[in-house]
Amino acid sequence: MNRTPRKLAVAAAAAAVLLAAGCGSAGASGGTASLAVVATTPEVADFVRTIGGADVTVTQLIKPNVDPHEYEPTPADIQAVGAAKLVVKNGVGLEAWLDQTIESSGFRGTVVDASQGVTLREGGQEEGGEAETGHADEEHDPHIWHDPRNAKIMVTGIGKGLAAADPAHAATFAANLTAYAAKLDKLDADNEAAFAELPAAQRKLVTNHDAFGYYVDRYQLEFVGSVIPSLDTSAELSAQQLTGLVAKIRATGTRAIFTESSLPPKTAEAIAKQAGVKVVGGEDALYGDSLGAPGTPQGTYLGAEEHNTRVIVAALGG
Template structure:
């Protein structure tokens, strides 16, 4: 994490810790999570839009969800607010993506005095190698949700935690998970069908940053390169890397550069102009680190992934 961001987080924590700790009480005296009283919803804090969507699908009407990171906000550069600390301090369960995506979360949890359950949804997911040039990404590639089969594992981790924290609704959580898992299987099957119809030599992908590794592996795409040559959006493209990327786009016959909804498209547009290819952006921008606006189809995980697949197939096959 960059020094300025780390300093900002510490400043927020210092200002809010005293008042938040005084209001805490999310767990039992033995450190275990307290079940909600009869008729009350399980209080859950979810970090990213993707994780929050999994929580809503598994939890249904039984959970009250506070989502920390809003749509189209870059999670790599996120800084927690006093409201975030207060929400965590009064929650029963905190659900995170894991794999270093929420670099700010541990100290925020400590500041909130949270003593409930923390769910790391990445547990059980086979991780891609991290970024060797970024020690904070060395744990692995954090963009695990871009493979729907990983999303199933993430949702199952949430289901197990909810059953343990709120046993009175255990059967409901289990049923919600089974129903959602079936939808994720259907999404994966549709993605596979769409890419199978695209000739292998046209499945070449250039994106804003290296966020689609699990997606590329799952659907047998060729990763040509990224505008930001890192899994973390704070990295910058050097002049030599820019020249190399332009040359690679031309040499491979790549048709397009895909911008992302949570990142500015200017660099992608500049590279596309030099390489003589189109930029896919605006309403067609991919959802790499975020979901769309709440209430839209792309505001859900499944809707965003369907959008990504349809956009990529249309642009590369056209």
């Protein structure tokens, strides 16, 4: 993917921030003792809020249902990064724009890479190995959070980062981490139990793009294919790949195509029509790269993952 337009956008946003600073910004935060943290993705932001609790103030850069692969930072994002003491990212190249954003902001704090310690999958699930990811790390799948065991590793690293930045609240962060780790264990166990009720022959998954590799591996599903044959949403399905996917869906007896909340469903709907299977979308669309709206059950990591499993099992078992 050509990153030049994104670099220009970041540079322009940085210039806007500097201009605003030169004119005298009246919006400086004052008086709060909470730790200022910038989190990149909805998943990482939810983890930081959960572990940090009332002792952190979290600025989330990527909003719900915004594609992280194509995100471009705004002047407000750069300003927030510059004012933060901690930046928490997903890592594995998902935030290809972040390094330049940090450089432009003058950030002097610590960056926590939540992927540290996670065993990474090779990038791409499509047969033939032709898909390109478009990420800074093009060899590995960045969608690590879809395995709750990886989420435990992520929140553990985040907890350590918060404690290092704010030792006075380290005990609170540790207690929050312990409580949340138990919820992640329950999520994992509930997912396993749900798929245990689904015959192995019916555990066939077709999604918008290759976002569910860790989930597929964890719960022993069969990945049939994706509408966008890449880890990155900017890739396009060729006519030959489209025909091949339709044929594979028919040959494997796959029952449904699952759309994703942050991606348009039109191509998935067209493929489903050709293959003669149902398309799962609308309120039942999966959360592949994002979470739901704030204040909804799917607005949290736990709620979004519970939603995904419930929808997949219901559609494939129906």
